[in-house]
Structure formats: structure tokens, C-alpha cells
Amino acid sequence: MKTVAFVGNPNAGKTAWINALSDAGFEVGNWPGVTVERKQAQVEWDKEAITLIDLPGIYDLQKTNNEEQITQDFLESQPIDCLINVLDATHLQRALRLTLKLRTLQIPMILIFNFYDEVLKNGIEIDAAKLSRRLACPILCASAFDKQAGRQVKDTVLAMLHQPFDGYRPLLPKPLEQAWVDEVNALQLAEPFASPLALKKQAYQKLCDRQPQAMHEALYRAVDSLMSHVRQDPQRRLLKTKRIDAVLLHRIWGLPLLLAMSFGMLMLIYNGSAPYVAWLNQLTLWMQHGCRLLLASMPAWVQSLVCDGLLAGIGSVLSFLPLMAFLYFFLGLLEESGYMARIAFLMDRLMRPFGCSGKAFVSLLLGLGCNVPAVMATRVIEEESSRRRTALVVPLISCGARLPIYLLFSAAFFPGQGGLVVFTLYGLSLVSALVLSLVLSLPEHRKQPWMVLELPVYRRPSLPVVFNKVRQEVKNYTRKALTVVMLAMTVLWGLTYFPTGEIATSYAAQFGKAASVIYEPLGFGTQWPLVASLPGSIAAKETVVGFLASVLSETTETPPDFAEESRNLISGLGEAVKNSVVHLADFSQEGQDAGLISELGALFPDPLGKLRAYCFLVYCLFSIPCIMTLNALRQEYGTKLMLKSIAIMLALPYAVSLLLFQLGRLLFWL
Amino acid sequence: MKLTQLPSGLSAVITRIDLPPALADRLEALGLRVGEDIEFVRSAPLQDPAEYSVGGSLIALRRPDAARIHVALKKTE
Numbered sequence: 001m002k003t004v005a006f007v008g009n010p011n012a013g014k015t016a017w018i019n020a021l022s023d024a025g026f027e028v029g030n031w032p033g034v035t036v037e038r039k040q041a042q043v044e045w046d047k048e049a050i051t052l053i054d055l056p057g058i059y060d061l062q063k064t065n066n067e068e069q070i071t072q073d074f075l076e077s078q079p080i081d082c083l084i085n086v087l088d089a090t091h092l093q094r095a096l097r098l099t100l101k102l103r104t105l106q107i108p109m110i111l112i113f114n115f116y117d118e119v120l121k122n123g124i125e126i127d128a129a130k131l132s133r134r135l136a137c138p139i140l141c142a143s144a145f146d147k148q149a150g151r152q153v154k155d156t157v158l159a160m161l162h163q164p165f166d167g168y169r170p171l172l173p174k175p176l177e178q179a180w181v182d183e184v185n186a187l188q189l190a191e192p193f194a195s196p197l198a199l200k201k202q203a204y205q206k207l208c209d210r211q212p213q214a215m216h217e218a219l220y221r222a223v224d225s226l227m228s229h230v231r232q233d234p235q236r237r238l239l240k241t242k243r244i245d246a247v248l249l250h251r252i253w254g255l256p257l258l259l260a261m262s263f264g265m266l267m268l269i270y271n272g273s274a275p276y277v278a279w280l281n282q283l284t285l286w287m288q289h290g291c292r293l294l295l296a297s298m299p300a301w302v303q304s305l306v307c308d309g310l311l312a313g314i315g316s317v318l319s320f321l322p323l324m325a326f327l328y329f330f331l332g333l334l335e336e337s338g339y340m341a342r343i344a345f346l347m348d349r350l351m352r353p354f355g356c357s358g359k360a361f362v363s364l365l366l367g368l369g370c371n372v373p374a375v376m377a378t379r380v381i382e383e384e385s386s387r388r389r390t391a392l393v394v395p396l397i398s399c400g401a402r403l404p405i406y407l408l409f410s411a412a413f414f415p416g417q418g419g420l421v422v423f424t425l426y427g428l429s430l431v432s433a434l435v436l437s438l439v440l441s442l443p444e445h446r447k448q449p450w451m452v453l454e455l456p457v458y459r460r461p462s463l464p465v466v467f468n469k470v471r472q473e474v475k476n477y478t479r480k481a482l483t484v485v486m487l488a489m490t491v492l493w494g495l496t497y498f499p500t501g502e503i504a505t506s507y508a509a510q511f512g513k514a515a516s517v518i519y520e521p522l523g524f525g526t527q528w529p530l531v532a533s534l535p536g537s538i539a540a541k542e543t544v545v546g547f548l549a550s551v552l553s554e555t556t557e558t559p560p561d562f563a564e565e566s567r568n569l570i571s572g573l574g575e576a577v578k579n580s581v582v583h584l585a586d587f588s589q590e591g592q593d594a595g596l597i598s599e600l601g602a603l604f605p606d607p608l609g610k611l612r613a614y615c616f617l618v619y620c621l622f623s624i625p626c627i628m629t630l631n632a633l634r635q636e637y638g639t640k641l642m643l644k645s646i647a648i649m650l651a652l653p654y655a656v657s658l659l660l661f662q663l664g665r666l667l668f669w670l
Numbered sequence: 671m672k673l674t675q676l677p678s679g680l681s682a683v684i685t686r687i688d689l690p691p692a693l694a695d696r697l698e699a700l701g702l703r704v705g706e707d708i709e710f711v712r713s714a715p716l717q718d719p720a721e722y723s724v725g726g727s728l729i730a731l732r733r734p735d736a737a738r739i740h741v742a743l744k745k746t747e
Binding site: 059060062064091093094097098234235237238241242245249250251252254255341344345346348349350450451452453454455456457 | 689690692693695696697698699700701711712713714715716717718719721723725726727728729730731732735
């Protein structure tokens with residue numbers, strides 16, 4: 001088994017290469033301990049089993065951030081049989097500097113001069129043959145999308161693997177080169193049994209330690225001398241990008257354009273996926289009814305466990321898949337095109353006072369739709385501590401699932417003023433998210449105040465890369481989510497089912513009655529159904545509405561006709577495909593149950609009723625994230641961060657609601 | 671002159687970088703080092719950060735950091 005690692009600058013197009021060379025068969029995971037993506041593929045080339053590893057993009061062999069740490073550690077500690085250094089051929093000056101440093105590791109290396117189509121288009125002339133001779137590495141000029149180049153890379157790698165390798169001679173001026181040779185000889189005498197490659201690497205390191213300044217200069221001399229084989233107008237590759245940026249980063253239009261694009265994306269993600277989500281919900285219902293028929297002879301609690309517990313769990317994981325797919329598609333486009341870095345550029349000043357990175361904006365915005373993809377999207381933030389902080393803040397953003405609760409309560413307590421209620425809640429959610437971020441960032445405020453951002457040149461996103469990313473992420477998500485979510489859903493089901501089989505007398509209801517006392521200072525504790533609806537909201541926020549409906553109003557479900565339902569399911573899929581395109585920009589609301597609204601309104605007849613209802617909404621806004629969000633937090637950042645989030649969201653809603661109700665009551669009596 | 675004082679459209683040579691080593695190393699890896707030509711491209715809508723073109727790359731820096739990079743205007747023929 002041989003190991004071949006891809007290494008290169010960020011945005012040099014490594015992913016497209018590993019994608020093409022593995023026939024999109026790579027696995028995406030995380031490097032241990034950090035949320036940096038790890039891509040790996042097992043391939044067989046001419047009966048040779050090879051592991052391809054995509055190392056995170058780096059600018060230098062330093063350890064200033066996670067990506068570089070990982071790449072550096074991997075290069076130093078793992079046996080690598082061949083390196084594939086992918087270079088942006090339109091920007092060789094910078095890429096070659098890294099190549100020279102990689103050469104000193106004494107690992108057989110192949111260079112891919114990527115984006116060669118752009119080289120030809122921009123009139124850049126590269127004497128690859130000369131460069132190859134001087135660097136002693138094979139060079140392939142290509143763009144990742146042609147098959148022939150792929151074959152060439154395979155052949156070159158295989159040839160490399162079977163060739164003896166006796167190391168690279170560093171490109172140094174004569175006196176330094178002599179010093180290096182002497183050093184190697186001296187080391188060889190001292191350690192006659194050490195591998196010659198290790199000694200060559202060690203000798204170079206010693207020279208760097210002894211004469212840092214001279215070696216540093218030698219590096220740039222070497223780059224400059226290599227660049228004499230390249231003829232290029234350095235400004236030309238930036239021309240198109242500068243022209244696009246003149247619009248997208250415009251002093252006045254830049255921010256409005258970002259906002260417009262973000263909202264556009266938000267709409268496309270949620271509206272585009274909504275019909276599929278609805279169809280999958282229909283599918284879940286169908287499965288539940290089917291199981292009920294199958295299990296008709298079993299005891300009632302078994303039926304309920306399978307249908308209301310397990311299948312509901314599977315259903316909720318399933319219903320997130322279209323959302324995930326749409327999200328990763330658009331995030332992929334943003335990343336691959338080069339606009340993502342621009343978002344950070346535009347938003348940096350606005351987000352900085354709150355201890356957030358500019359890119360946190362994307363997460364917070366996505367959170368308005370659903371917190372789960374928002375947590376996932378925190379990945380694009382470079383700095384680990386900022387990434388974690390944003391993940392903790394995201395659940396405070398009011399997601400779409402909380403909206404039905406607001407609408408129901410608005411209809412019951414604030415008829416005609418629903419818009420205002422919803423608006424203030426969203427405002428509160430945003431303000432508290434920023435404040436929490438600020439508070440969390442206080443202890444580390446002075447640690448890393450600087451930021452460097454490369455604004456890469458715009459490139460047309462590679463669709464195979466984006467689609468493969470979507471496929472991998474969705475697969476990963478499903479595999480990890482199923483077990484955890486099913487387990488949690490089963491526990492929650494038990495709480496609402498036992499001991500009587502009726503929700504109104506279940507443990508959840510008993511808890512609500514017992515816990516009412518604690519919630520009395522918050523205004524809404526006088527009515528136990530409200531309190532009892534809260535634990536269930538961990539399954540999904542909108543269950544609050546369902547719970548209140550089943551406790552407060554006496555609606556009976558008409559048993560559906562299973563055969564007809566099956567037919568609807570099939571025709572429904574076609575409808576969903578159609579609707580996802582037709583209703584991309586449509587936000588419609590479903591009708592509400594008038595009986596439930598009047599029942600609910602009767603809960604708080606006193607003059608403080610509105611305040612009590614509003615406090616309940618505030619509590620719902622901030623209370624523990626739903627299971628899918630918790631699971632996302634755990635998947636991305638580990639159990640500790642998830643527990644931290646739970647702790648915050650146990651304390652925060654209580655504190656805010658308490659403050660609000662007591663202040664409101666005080667004002668009322670004055 | 672400080673990099674932040676560089677008017678847009680004019681090219682200058684970097685003469686000195688007074689930044690913490692971690693940041694200076696990072697900038698160097700991106701191609702921003704003493705002796706290179708640098709050009710101010712634009713500020714973000716809220717004036718900060720600022721975008722510079724150096725060594726064929728576009729790099730954004732926050733103003734306090736950019737103020738610690740010194741440049742000299744190139745003489746125009």
C-alpha cells in the first residue's frame with residue numbers, strides 16, 4: 001500500500017484533482033481534534049493499491065494555523081511515497097516558493113501546473129522543460145478536467161513509485177551548497193546507518209538554523225532564478241477579477257449586493273428544498289401508517305414506539321437531507337468561485353466589534369432558516385476559536401421552526417399585530433446573538449487581533465467538485481445523525497407516552513405540572529400545558545404547537561386510506577420536483593386552527609396576559625436547541641461544546657424571560 | 671510613508687515591516703515582503719479592511735496592521 005499526498009497553496013485546485021483521479025470516490029472526514037476537512041481515497045492503479053490524501057491548502061511550511069499544523073505534522077510524521085504538488089500556473093512565483101520548501105523534505109515529488117488553459121489564454125509563457133530539469137521533478141501542465149492529463153498523472157506517479165530516489169539537491173548559491181554537502185558528509189560519518197534522505201533533510205535544517213538570513217535570501221534568489229523561465233505580466237491575471245470586484249466590492253453597492261445575494265441564496269435553499277422536505281414528511285407519515293397496519297396485532301405501546309418514536313426519528317433526519325444538499329451546493333459555489341473570501345472582506349468591520357469573523361455572517365444568516373446548516377456552515381471560518389464561538393451563537397438565531405409558535409401565539413394574543421411581534425423577536429434574537437458572541441470573546445480578545453485575507457481570483461466553479469461535495473456531506477451527515485437522533489427521539493417519545501399512553505397524562509405533562517412553580521416568576525408558569533410543551537421542543541421546535549393542540553383542543557384524526565395515500569405519495573414526488581422550481585421565491589403560510597387559538601387565548605385572561613404570552617415566546621426563542629442542532633454541534637465540535645450550548649440555553653431563556661416579565665409587571669403597576 | 675497613506679492607483683515599494691513575526695511570516699508566504707511592489711486597490715465599504723495588490727495576489731489587511739508596513743513611492747518617469 002503506497003501513500004500519495006496532494007499538497008499546494010489554497011485555491012490551487014487540489015480538490016478537483018483528487019476528485020478526478022479517484023472518480024469522485026474520496027471520503028470526507030475530519031482531521032482528529034479539529035474541524036478541518038480530511039479527504040482521502042483508496043484507488044488501484046495498474047494493480048498498485050494507493051491511498052490518495054488531500055492535505056489542507058497551505059502557503060508555507062509553518063504552523064500558524066490549523067491547516068498548516070496538520071499538513072506539516074503529516075508531512076513530517078507519516079511515511080509518504082510520493083507528493084503531488086499542485087501549483088496555480090498563473091501564479092508560479094508564490095507557488096514555487098512552497099515547492100522549494102517541499103523539496104527539502106526529500107520526498108519524491110511531481111508538480112502539476114494547474115489552470116494551464118488560463119496560462120495559454122493570458123499569454124503566459126512557461127518553459128516547463130527547463131523548470132523540470134532544474135527542480136529535478138516531473139512537471140505536468142494541465143487543467144484538471146481533461147482525462148488525458150489524469151492518465152499522465154497516474155503514469156508519472158507509478159513511474160515515481162518504482163524508481164529509486166536519492167534525494168534533491170537544494171537550489172543554493174555555490175558557497176552555501178558546498179556547506180550543505182559538507183554537512184551531509186559530516187552527518188554521514190556521525191550516523192553511518194541513518195537513511196541518506198533523512199541526513200540530507202537534516203543537513204538543510206541545520207544550515208537554516210545556523211544561517212537563517214543567508215538561507216532566507218537564497219530561497220528568494222532561487223525563486224527569482226526559476227522565474228526567469230516564465231514570462232508573464234503579473235497584473236494581467238488580476239484584470240478580470242479587479243473588474244468584477246469593482247462591482248461586487250463597490251464602496252456603496254458592495255454591502256447591499258451581499259445582502260441581496262445572501263437573501264437570494266437563503267430563499268433558494270429553503271424554498272428550493274421545501275417541496276422535497278414536504279414530500280419526505282409525507283413519506284414518513286406513509287411509513288408510519290404502513291407500520292401501524294403491519295403491527296396491528298402488537299400491543300399499543302410497541303406500535304407507538306415504532307411509529308411515533310423510531311420512524312419519527314428517521315423521518316426528521318430524512319427531512320433535513322434536501323436542505324443539506326441545497327445548502328452544500330450553494331456554499332460550494334461560494335467557496336469555489338472565490339466570493340466567500342469577499343464576504344469576510346465586506347463584513348469584517350461590522351462583525352469585528354462583536355468578536356465575530358466576517359464569515360460568521362453567512363452562518364448567522366443561514367440560521368434564520370435552520371440552525372443545523374448554520375452550524376455546519378461555521379466550517380468556512382478560518383480561526384478555530386472564532387468558529388467555535390459562532391457555533392455557540394447560532395442556536396440563538398430564530399430559525400424557521402420557531403415561527404409557527406410565534407404565529408400561533410400572535411393570533412391568540414396579539415391579533416393584527418403579528419408582524420410586530422415576530423419582528424421584535426427576530427430583533428431580540430439577533431441582538432442577543434451578537435452580545436453573546438461579544439461576551440464569549442472577551443477572555444480571548446487580545447490573542448489574535450490580526451487578520452490576513454487572500455482574495456483569490458474569480459474562477460468558474462467546477463460543478464463535479466461541488467456536486468461531489470454535496471454527495472459526500474449528505475452521506476456523512478446521514479450516517480452520523482441516524483443513531484443519535486433515533487435514540488433521543490425514542491427517549492422523548494417515552495416521556496410523552498408513558499405511563500398512561502395519553503399525552504395529557506404522560507411524564508411530560510406531569511413534569512409540566514410539577515415544574516410550573518419554577519416558571520411562575522416568568523409569567524407563563526400558571527398554565528402547566530405551556531411548561532409541559534417545552535421538553536418536547538427538544539425533538540423539534542415546532543412540536544410545541546402540536547403538543548398544545550393535542551392537550552388543549554379535542555381534535556380527532558380521521559384514519560387515512562392507506563391505498564390512496566400510497567398513490568398520492570408517487571404523484572407527490574413529481575409535484576415536489578415541479579414546486580421546488582416554481583415556488584423558489586414564495587413564502588406562504590398555512591392556515592391555522594381557529595379552535596386552538598381561542599382555547600389558547602383563554603389561558604391568560606388577566607391584564608398581564610399579553611406579557612405572559614410574549615415571555616413564553618421569548619423563552620421558546622432561546623430554549624435548548626432542537627436535537628438536530630445539538631447533533632450538528634456534537635458532530636462538528638464534540639460533546640463538550642454541545643453541553644456548553646445546552647447550559648447557555650438553559651440559563652439564558654430563564655434569565656431573559658424573568659427580567660422581561662418582572663420589569664413588564666413593574667411598569668404595569670406604575 | 672505608511673501603507674495606509676498610499677493613495678489608490680499609485681505603486682510603492684515596501685521598505686519596512688514592523689509586525690509580529692507570525693503575521694510577518696504569513697504575509698511573506700503570501701508574497702508581501704520588503705522590496706516588493708505594492709498597490710492600494712480599495713477599502714471595504716466601512717473603510718476597513720483595505721485591499722492591496724502585491725506580487726500578483728490580492729490581499730486584505732486590517733488598517734492597524736497595514737499602518738505598520740512602511741512603503742516608499744516609486745518615482746514615475
